Amino acid sequence: MAEWIDLIDPKEEELRAKLPRELQASALAQLLAPAQHDDEPRPTLQSHGDYLFGVFLVAVAVPAEDRVFYQEIDVVLTHETLLTVSKTPPGEDAYDPRPARDACHPHEPAGMMFYRLIDDIAEHYLDLVDALDEEIDALEDAVETASPTATRTRLSELRHQLLHIRRTLSPTRDAIRRIVDNVIEIEDGPEVFPHD
Numbered sequence: 001m002a003e004w005i006d007l008i009d010p011k012e013e014e015l016r017a018k019l020p021r022e023l024q025a026s027a028l029a030q031l032l033a034p035a036q037h038d039d040e041p042r043p044t045l046q047s048h049g050d051y052l053f054g055v056f057l058v059a060v061a062v063p064a065e066d067r068v069f070y071q072e073i074d075v076v077l078t079h080e081t082l083l084t085v086s087k088t089p090p091g092e093d094a095y096d097p098r099p100a101r102d103a104c105h106p107h108e109p110a111g112m113m114f115y116r117l118i119d120d121i122a123e124h125y126l127d128l129v130d131a132l133d134e135e136i137d138a139l140e141d142a143v144e145t146a147s148p149t150a151t152r153t154r155l156s157e158l159r160h161q162l163l164h165i166r167r168t169l170s171p172t173r174d175a176i177r178r179i180v181d182n183v184i185e186i187e188d189g190p191e192v193f194p195h196d
Contacts, residue, residue, distance in 0.1 A: 007083070052076070052184065061131040129165075
């Protein structure tokens with residue numbers, strides 16, 4: 001039976017105590033690094049022999065404040081364990097992966113738990129696209145009454161948000177595509193991502 005360990009902004013001692021195995025120095029350094037705000041890491045998924053290491057960004061829309069922030073989720077995946085480290089940007093609420101974890105069944109392997117996490121991250125991007133679509137509708141409704149400067153400014157902001165989404169979503173898609181194409185896997189033992 002696999003285990004999902006979820007840590008939110010852990011201290012170094014807590015993280016080291018929960019690690020399922022020894023990690024390469026680069027993976028450990030990324031796990032220990034604080035949340036970044038303006039220069040988010042690029043989403044990736046890498047094989048490190050007997051485990052997989054990934055970095056993903058969850059898009060969180062804050063409609064009341066008309067903004068979006070991205071929360072880093074680092075992942076260590078073994079045959080027995082999915083360890084997630086959520087890094088909360090300063091002044092933001094933490095992304096809560098519990099709904100994805102609660103959707104897991106007790107007998108599910110760690111690869112399926114990882115699938116549920118990625119599905120939840122994808123759902124957040126869909127929610128963000130829906131929120132942007134509503135913003136565009138509101139902008140269209142106000143085009144006759146709003147000032148050209150305000151309309152131009154809002155269009156520029158929306159374009160910037162869309163470019164940022166593309167910059168984070170494209171490498172996320174590429175990382176997951178490596179699983180689908182059977183390019184990435186844990187080297188020893190059974191497949192962590194069986195094709196069925």
